[in-house]
Structure formats: structure tokens, C-alpha cells
Amino acid sequence: MKKINAIASILAVALIFGSAVSSATASEGAKPHAQDWSFNGIFGTFDRGALQRGYQVYSEVCAACHALRLLSYRNLTAIGLSPDQVKKIAAEFEVTDGPNDEGEMFQRPARPSDRFVSPFANENAARASNNGALPPDLSLMTKARKGGADYLHGLLTGYKEEPPAGVKLPEGMNYNLYFPGNQIAMAPPLADDAVKYADGTKATLDQVSSDVTTFLAWAAEPELEERKRLGIKVMLFLLVLTGMLYALKVSIWKDQH
Amino acid sequence: MSKFFENPVIKWVEYRLPIFSFIDESVGSGYPTPKNLNYWWNFGSLAGLVLVIMIATGIVLAMNYTAHVDYAFESVERIMRDVNYGWLVRYIHVNGGSMFFILVYIHMFRGLYYGSFKEPRELLWIIGVFILLAMMATAFMGYVLPWGQMSFWGATVITNLFSAIPLIGDSIVTWLWGGFSVDNPTLNRFYAFHYLLPFVIFALVFIHLWALHVHKSSNPLGIDIQGPQDTIPFHPYFTIKDLFGMGVFMLIFMYFVFFAPNFFGEPDNYIKANPLVTPPHIVPEWYFLPFYAILRAVPDIWFISAKLGGVIAMFGSILILLLLPWLDRSKVRSSQFRPINRQLFWVFFVDCLILGWVGANSPDAVFHGVPFLWIGRVTTAYYFAHILLIIPLVSILERTKPLPESISAAVTANAKSGAGE
Numbered sequence: 288m289k290k291i292n293a294i295a296s297i298l299a300v301a302l303i304f305g306s307a308v309s310s311a312t313a314s315e316g317a318k319p320h321a322q323d324w325s326f327n328g329i330f331g332t333f334d335r336g337a338l339q340r341g342y343q344v345y346s347e348v349c350a351a352c353h354a355l356r357l358l359s360y361r362n363l364t365a366i367g368l369s370p371d372q373v374k375k376i377a378a379e380f381e382v383t384d385g386p387n388d389e390g391e392m393f394q395r396p397a398r399p400s401d402r403f404v405s406p407f408a409n410e411n412a413a414r415a416s417n418n419g420a421l422p423p424d425l426s427l428m429t430k431a432r433k434g435g436a437d438y439l440h441g442l443l444t445g446y447k448e449e450p451p452a453g454v455k456l457p458e459g460m461n462y463n464l465y466f467p468g469n470q471i472a473m474a475p476p477l478a479d480d481a482v483k484y485a486d487g488t489k490a491t492l493d494q495v496s497s498d499v500t501t502f503l504a505w506a507a508e509p510e511l512e513e514r515k516r517l518g519i520k521v522m523l524f525l526l527v528l529t530g531m532l533y534a535l536k537v538s539i540w541k542d543q544h
Numbered sequence: 545m546s547k548f549f550e551n552p553v554i555k556w557v558e559y560r561l562p563i564f565s566f567i568d569e570s571v572g573s574g575y576p577t578p579k580n581l582n583y584w585w586n587f588g589s590l591a592g593l594v595l596v597i598m599i600a601t602g603i604v605l606a607m608n609y610t611a612h613v614d615y616a617f618e619s620v621e622r623i624m625r626d627v628n629y630g631w632l633v634r635y636i637h638v639n640g641g642s643m644f645f646i647l648v649y650i651h652m653f654r655g656l657y658y659g660s661f662k663e664p665r666e667l668l669w670i671i672g673v674f675i676l677l678a679m680m681a682t683a684f685m686g687y688v689l690p691w692g693q694m695s696f697w698g699a700t701v702i703t704n705l706f707s708a709i710p711l712i713g714d715s716i717v718t719w720l721w722g723g724f725s726v727d728n729p730t731l732n733r734f735y736a737f738h739y740l741l742p743f744v745i746f747a748l749v750f751i752h753l754w755a756l757h758v759h760k761s762s763n764p765l766g767i768d769i770q771g772p773q774d775t776i777p778f779h780p781y782f783t784i785k786d787l788f789g790m791g792v793f794m795l796i797f798m799y800f801v802f803f804a805p806n807f808f809g810e811p812d813n814y815i816k817a818n819p820l821v822t823p824p825h826i827v828p829e830w831y832f833l834p835f836y837a838i839l840r841a842v843p844d845i846w847f848i849s850a851k852l853g854g855v856i857a858m859f860g861s862i863l864i865l866l867l868l869p870w871l872d873r874s875k876v877r878s879s880q881f882r883p884i885n886r887q888l889f890w891v892f893f894v895d896c897l898i899l900g901w902v903g904a905n906s907p908d909a910v911f912h913g914v915p916f917l918w919i920g921r922v923t924t925a926y927y928f929a930h931i932l933l934i935i936p937l938v939s940i941l942e943r944t945k946p947l948p949e950s951i952s953a954a955v956t957a958n959a960k961s962g963a964g965e
């Protein structure tokens with residue numbers, strides 16, 4: 288009994304501390320609201336429609352500034368595009384290849400096996416076009432920020448046209464509720480009707496933000512669906528195995544109790 | 545078993561290399577084990593399981609990893625995206641590290657509570673402390689390999705600690721780095737050590753078990769085995785109990801691997817290392833947090849700088865565990881019969897948890913008006929006071945409860961009253 292008390296009090300202490308830690312970090316930027324993502328939970332999968340719409344948002348808007356250098360065009364078949372569509376998409380980009388037989392480098396259209404072509408040749412070029420700020424690569428964005436997909440959605444929808452009274456923004460900065468420090472160099476990239484969806488979905492700010500976030504969550508964790516599917520099987524297997532081991536344990540120990 | 549030993553092939557081998565009797569006497573029916581071990585005695589075998597898993601997954605990762613500052617981060621992502629089941633192998637390895645520390649910390653608190661470190665198991669405990677040190681070095685260097693922001697900055701902060709050593713400190717740091725900052729030579733040597741140390745741990749575990757088998761496991765009552773009536777054979781009783789424990793453990797472990805693989809991780813480590821951008825909060829992996837808190841708790845004392853003092857306190861907090869068998873003078877092992885020690889054990893346990901919490905926060909931050917710096921100082925002081933003062937004093941002054949006559953007597957009495965411990 289005493290032991291149980293001790294354990295209970297430890298858990299209580301841990302819980303209090305746990306909540307204290309999260310509230311202490313909230314000052315860095317507002318805590319983003321939890322969204323009901325299709326890929327949440329142990330049975331979660333990526334909504335294919337959202338993935339394809341999200342890719343459209345990325346390629347029409349974000350790709351002007353942000354690279355996605357860990358992805359190859361061939362990966363896009365995983366979001367439901369056909370190999371032909373992927374080939375067409377890749378061919379819209381130019382990559383440097385070579386050297387050829389004359390020893391010269393040359394330009395050719397990208398192939399599905401090529402990595403996504405970055406919008407800028409290097410970091411300096413990216414900064415030069417963005418007032419000195421660097422648009423980060425988005426391949427791992429949902430894993431590289433506290434709050435993950437919820438943060439990304441918050442960031443994209445959390446701009447305020449006017450900063451709160453008393454806050455003066457430097458030239459070229461924008462006020463964002465969720466960005467740490469609230470001052471971000473990226474102008475609001477999205478708005479209502481930022482893109483026109485082919486499938487008739489209404490392109491509200493919330494919708495386009497959710498779609499591009501779903502796409503980027505997939506880009507960061509392309510293994511997620513396979514992982515969760517396999518996980519269910521592994522857990523069921525272990526549950527049965529452990530149950531059988533327990534039964535065996537009870538029967539072997541019977542003569543000792 | 546005897547039938548098995550009559551088999552001519554077994555006999556032939558056994559005559560030349562008595563490996564079968566060795567196994568039988570280590571984990572077989574020929575190894576007598578106290579009949580009253582509870583589930584806290586499962587954690588050693590669980591740690592052994594994880595050690596094997598770590599080495600197996602580590603070797604597969606090594607086949608696909610590139611130890612170079614320009615490629616390390618990308619090669620890890622290639623494992624995650626393009627290597628068949630690479631994500632599974634990596635997530636098992638990453639979460640296995642955290643599981644390993646959880647198991648070993650529980651294993652150690654078990655030893656503390658039941659007095660397992662006492663005569664005649666002092667060396668067993670001391671080898672354990674060396675295992676812990678080797679594990680910490682391995683985990684620290686492994687964390688540097690993916691070359692994310694926390695890899696780089698954690699390595700920078702921790703290696704810089706050695707500069708606190710008077711006179712030669714800076715030279716030592718340059719020597720450790722193989723240059724003038726954490727860079728490619730550092731990554732390469734860390735990789736070499738990270739591959740080597742698990743095998744050192746493996747050897748240490750072997751010696752750990754050798755020492756264990758001399759005097760056998762202690763037990764929750766902490767009294768010696770007096771005869772065969774106190775023991776049962778390891779096989780099948782504890783083989784099945786350990787296997788069942790492994791099933792339960794794997795359920796927890798695999799839950800994290802498949803459904804929350806980055807639970808123990810830092811998001812910043814998915815950003816490639818950048819020597820020009822310092823992350824706002826540099827924190828080590830969770831299992832180092834209590835020691836990180838101790839490191840930062842020490843003020844300037846006389847001619848010893850806070851940095852040097854912190855380093856001494858941090859390493860000291862582990863090294864004093866080596867003295868535990870001699871600091872605790874009580875002849876009674878188990879805290880079940882040491883009412884005061886038992887209460888204070890839980891105080892010490894909570895103190896360690898608070899230290900971990902302090903380590904996760906900036907020393908300047910405040911909790912309900914109290915700066916973390918001071919919470920850290922008080923809990924650090926208590927950590928050392930507990931081991932160096934309270935344990936020796938209590939062990940001398942405490943009136944212990946009467947011990948049962950024997951393990952079998954206690955077990956029979958327990959079974960009659962139908963109650964647990």
C-alpha cells in the first residue's frame with residue numbers, strides 16, 4: 288500500500304512538472320491549436336485529396352522561395368500521381384548534367400529520378416531575393432518544429448495585418464502569432480483563393496493551409512502510413528505472444544504458489 | 545536435462561569444451577535462483593535484450609551511414625526514405641537508446657532500494673557503474689552522428705567543458721576535436737568510438753554476469769540463500785518470467801517505435817548542423833538532464849570557477865556511486881526492513897526527477913517565482929548530501945526491523961497469509 292502511495296505521488300509530481308514545462312515555453316509564440324489531421328492517431332493515413340491539393344499549393348506558391356531538396360519527383364507517385372504525370376512535372380524543370388563526351392556540362396529536363404530542383408542556386412541567392420532572410424528547406428519542416436503540423440498550420444493562418452499596440456515591426460517584417468518572437472520575414476504566403484483547385488474544393492485560407500501542411504507532413508514522413516500499418520500488426524502479434532507467455536508463466540509457477 | 549547430456553554428440557563437445565554445462569549453470573536448470581525474486585529483477589535481462597538490439601540495428605545503420613559533415617545528415621535521411629525498412633531500423637535504434645537508459649536507471653534504483661550493492665556484491669555494482677559511464681559515452685557520441693543542430697551544439701557544449709581544466713584545458717579540447725572546432729575530424733572519431741564502445745559494454749556485461757553468478761542474485765528480503773529450500777532453478781522458472789517481462793517491455797518499446805518515434809527526440813535535430821546559428825535552447829538528451837542540472841548548479845567557489853566546479857560535480861555525481869558499498873554501513877540489505885532508509889529512498893528518487901526537470905529548463909527561467917538556478921542548487925546539494933551524509937548516518941543510527949529466518953520461511957508465511965509483500 289505504501290509503495291502504491293509513493294508511486295502515485297511521484298506520478299502527481301511528474302504531471303505537475305510536465306504541465307509547468309509546457310506553459311513555460313509558451314512565451315516563445317502562441318501555442319498552436321491542435322487540428323484534426325487525417326494522419327493523426329494509430330490508424331492515421333494521409334488524405335490523398337489533401338496531399339494532391341497540398342502539392343499544388345506548394346508548387347504554385349511556396350516553391351518560389353522554399354526548396355524541398357530531400358524529395359525526388361518519383362516520390363510523387365506515393366501521393367497518387369501517375370508515372371506519366373510525374374514525368375511531365377519533372378520535365379518542367381532543368382537540371383545541370385554532365386560532363387558529356389566533349390567534357391562540357393549541359394542542361395537537360397529533369398527526370399523522375401532527380402531531386403526536386405531548388406528555387407535558388409545557393410544560400411546567398413536565396414537571401415538576396417528575400418531581404419536577407421533565408422527561406423528554409425521544407426523537407427523536414429513538420430519534424431523540425433515543436434508542434435509539428437499544428438505549428439505549420441498556425442504559422443500559415445496566424446498573420447495579423449497590424450501588430451498589437453506598442454509593437455513596432457522593422458521594415459520587411461510581419462507579425463505572426465505563432466512564430467517564435469512573433470516577427471517573421473516571410474510575408475503572408477497564403478490567403479483565400481491563393482490557388483484555384485481543380486477538384487472544386489473551396490480554397491479558403493484555412494483549407495489551403497491545411498492542404499499544404501498535409502503535403503509537407505507527408506514530405507517529412509513519407510513512411511508514416513506503412514509505419515502505422517506495420518505497427519498495428521506488430522502490436523497485435525506482441526499482445527498475443529505476451530498473453531501466451533503469461534499463461535505459460537502462470538502454469539510453470541503453479542507449483543510454487 | 546540429464547538426457548540431453550547423454551547424447552553422444554553433446555558428450556563429445558562437452559568433453560572438449562564444456563559449453564553446455566556452462567550455459568546450464570548460467571541460465572539453465574543448473575543455476576539456483578532465490579525463489580522470491582519480484583519483477584524488479586527483470587530489468588537486468590531486459591537491459592541485456594536492448595544491448596543486443598542496439599548492436600544489431602547499429603551495424604545495419606553503419607552499412608548505410610556516411611561519417612562526413614557534408615553527407616551525414618543526408619545519409620541519415622536516405623536511410624529514412626530510400627533504404628528498405630531503414631526508418632524501422634533507425635527508429636528502433638534511436639528509441640532503443642532511450643529505453644536502455646530507462647531500464648538501467650530502474651535497474652540501479654532497484655539495487656539502491658534492496659541494497660544489492662552490499663557485500664559480497666560490491667564489484668558487481670562497481671562494474672555496473674562503469675557500464676553506465678560507457679553507456680553515457682556511447683549515447684553522447686551516437687547523438688552527434690546525424691549531424692543535426694543539437695548534435696553539433698551538444699557536442700560543442702560538452703567537449704568545451706574540458707577547457708575548464710586548469711592550464712591544459714584548452715589544449716585538451718583542441719586534441720579532442722582534432723582541430724579548432726567541432727568539425728569533420730570530431731565526427732569521424734566519434735563514429736569510431738561509437739562503434740567500439742558497445743563491444744566494451746558487452747565485455748563489461750559479461751564480467752557483470754560473471755560476478756553475479758558467484759554469489760547469485762540477492763532478493764527482495766536481502767537475506768542470504770541458506771540452502772536448496774530457498775532456491776528454484778533458473779530454468780524454467782526465470783526463463784519464462786524473463787520472457788514474459790520481455791513481451792511486456794517490447795509492447796511499450798514498439799509503441800514508441802511505430803506510433804511516437806520522435807517522442808524522446810528534439811525537433812532541432814531535424815535541422816542540419818549549422819556552426820553559424822546557435823539554437824535558442826541547447827539541451828542534451830533526456831537521460832542526461834539530471835547531470836546537466838548538476839553541471840549548471842555550481843557557483844564560483846573560492847579559486848574554482850563555476851565551470852570547473854560544475855564539471856567536477858557532474859562527474860562526481862556518478863563516481864561517488866562507486867563508494868556506495870562502503871558509505872552504507874547497514875548490515876541489512878533490503879529497505880523493507882529499514883523504515884527510515886525506505887522513506888528517504890523515495891525522497892532521493894524524487895530529487896533525481898526534479899534534477900531532470902531542472903536540466904530541461906534554462907537556469908534563468910522561474911517556476912512560481914523561484915529561479916530554476918536555485919531549485920537546481922538545492923536538489924544538487926541534496927543529491928550529494930543524501931549519498932555522502934544521509935546514507936552513512938541512517939545506516940548507523942537506524943533501528944532495523946527483524947529479518948525473517950530464511951527465504952523459504954518468509955515465502956511460506958506469505959503464502960499462508962495470502963498477502964503480497
Ligand code: HEM
Nearest residue numbers: 585587588589591592655660661669672673675676761762
Ligand atoms: C548494459 C547494462 C546492464 C546489463 C545488461 C545488466 C545486466 C544484469 C543482469 C542480467 C542482472 C541479473 C538480473 C537482475 O538482477 O536484474 C544484473 C544484476 C545486477 N546489476 Fe546489472 N546490468 C546492467 C547495468 C547495471 C548498472 C549500471 C548497475 C549499477 C550501477 C548494475 C548493478 C547490478 C547489481 C547490483 C545487480 C545484482 C542485483 C541483485 O542481485 O540484487 N547493473 N545486471
